[in-house]
Amino acid sequence: VVSVRNAGLTARERARAELTREIKEEARRQLATSGADGLSLRAVARSLGMVSSALYRYFPSRDDLLTALIIDAYNAAGSAVKAAIGPAGAEVGPAGAEVGPAGAEVGPAGADGARARWGAACRSVRGWALAHPHEYALIYGSPIPGYRAPSETVEPASRVPLALIAVLRDAVATGEITDAPPPSDAPAPGALAGPVAEQAAALASAIAPPEGPDVPPDVLVRAVIAWTQLFGMISFELFGQFVGSFEPADALFEHAIAQMASFVGFR
């Protein structure tokens, strides 16, 4: 019986899918109190009214359960960002790169302008992190001692960065981002140094779509800086480094997002 979607699933298969979901859900709940490496198969089984050995029908080991949670978390974060930035922007043809940095006011990329989409992406990362702090810690916090992430986590981990890059690419295509370094008076510190330029160029061409313009290395590097700023700020907020100064941090985030968007070069 080849099943399409859900209908053709046998009772056993449906039960298995359901229980797999419930196990992960309960495990996520326990992350909150015990942290990643306090996660206990026995405790999860107990909460589900099962015997601990039964879980081995669903996950061959504790680490595999952890891997599943990590992949889910990356996917959830990626989906949040993708939903925030909306559909892919203007589908420019292969030769759309010559718009120049002094375009009109309204960028035609997607429903919103590129700057707004970038801001929405940043906000959505923070929003997801605040709503799921333990899953955030799972993927962006300290590594779990004794756990080696298998290669299946690599692709999910790239979803957020790729979504951000998509915004960059659209912005470059529509001229909503200025290629030149941000107007700093001193000429020296703004220029891309050797190794960074190489790494950025390599990355830019690795992620270049089959057709359409590249993201210039300058832009890419500035975006990486903004990206690390965002995650640093989220980590500080979640992990308590702001207590007594910038808490609540909502306003600080809005300010930082705007500043860093300008820094990246968004018009």
Added chain:
Amino acid sequence: VVSVRNAGLTARERARAELTREIKEEARRQLATSGADGLSLRAVARSLGMVSSALYRYFPSRDDLLTALIIDAYNAAGSAVKAAIGPAGAEVGPAGAEVGPAGAEVGPAGADGARARWGAACRSVRGWALAHPHEYALIYGSPIPGYRAPSETVEPASRVPLALIAVLRDAVATGEITDAPPPSDAPAPGALAGPVAEQAAALASAIAPPEGPDVPPDVLVRAVIAWTQLFGMISFELFGQFVGSFEPADALFEHAIAQMASFVGFR
């Protein structure tokens, strides 16, 4: 017997100080393999050739040992930064704030200019983090489940930020930092919004020295953004988010430090 320094210490006292040090050292070593919440008193005792109950003569509980490690880590990070920025800059008198943002090339604050000191501070944080990744994770990584940091950790935790602020203050005093927001063409996104302005002003006056100029809120907020950028980038490097793109990250760090120094307003 009132002891001065080390001389007047009794043999018992010296032995106790020595063993306390060794226990913490061994515990730090174990952080590397087991992580913070895998830290085991029994394992530490075993490595030291003692029986586990003996440790209770030195630390009343596992959490107290953790607290000691956390305080040590904060202090070590703080010392690294303080050593990097060198002696406090130009000791300007109470009315040294009127230098204006268009000063001369060579800033007379300390041995180096303020921009160089800021850069050195950033580099020293990263250097310390790379040399002590597990202690970095202990204080700046995900919170340890079930552990509540006692209030004694608050003061050590403030050492790094206070050191950075000292650089800012010196720079403001000597006019090595431009108060105006970084030259962004759009006027709106650069301005400080309501709540951030208030939080920044409150913080600025809370940390103001008895005499001498304040750090303007704009500068403070931009420095916070740069500060979170630095820690975000360090965390990404240590926790493995850069693998395959910007690794090794030395050049990226140098570039980011320069860019963010300009962003903060350092001349």
Added chain:
DNA sequence: TGTACATCAGTGAACGCGCGTTCACTGATGTAC
């Protein structure tokens, strides 16, 4: 300077607990003819 007593460091056994994983098993669900 020497003795009597108090303080302290470290021992070893024990309490009570939780963990991941394996294994032989029972009973239900699915499949092939």
Added chain:
DNA sequence: TGTACATCAGTGAACGCGCGTTCACTGATGTAC
């Protein structure tokens, strides 16, 4: 449509392990007179 067999989910007991903390104890180090 019904039967025989294979697959799978869940059980319960067990293995071997490690943990934090307490407690009564021995022996060494320090202190007061």
